[in-house]
Amino acid sequence: MVCLFLIWHFRALYIDHLPPALSSRLRYYAPLSTFEDAAEQGFSTAAFDLSGNMAGDSRAGLDDRTLTEVRRIMEEKRCNFDEARVIHTNRMFARHGIDPNGYPIDPKAITRLS
Numbered sequence: 001m002v003c004l005f006l007i008w009h010f011r012a013l014y015i016d017h018l019p020p021a022l023s024s025r026l027r028y029y030a031p032l033s034t035f036e037d038a039a040e041q042g043f044s045t046a047a048f049d050l051s052g053n054m055a056g057d058s059r060a061g062l063d064d065r066t067l068t069e070v071r072r073i074m075e076e077k078r079c080n081f082d083e084a085r086v087i088h089t090n091r092m093f094a095r096h097g098i099d100p101n102g103y104p105i106d107p108k109a110i111t112r113l114s
Helices: 002-009 011-017 020-026 035-040 050-054 064-077 081-095
Strands: none
Touching: 064 081
């Protein structure tokens, strides 16, 4: 019984390494396949209005990998979609050498010519 509890409790550590059919059963939600499905499932707020932003836009939106990462952040940090998106964006910036304000971290980078 204790072993089953530990497996369930620490599922976030191994769930992404399982086959999709099995990992989707261990989560509290079903995987989203489209941007419209994401909006219907609550991955939209007044600050990030997917339906308003998508009108007439041919881009695909958030890819499956990004949605999975945002979902994981929401689960781990117990935050809403907006906060998880900000955390994801800041992590992406950091990986590319950009601070959260949008300025390069590299001190040799030229940001102004005046």
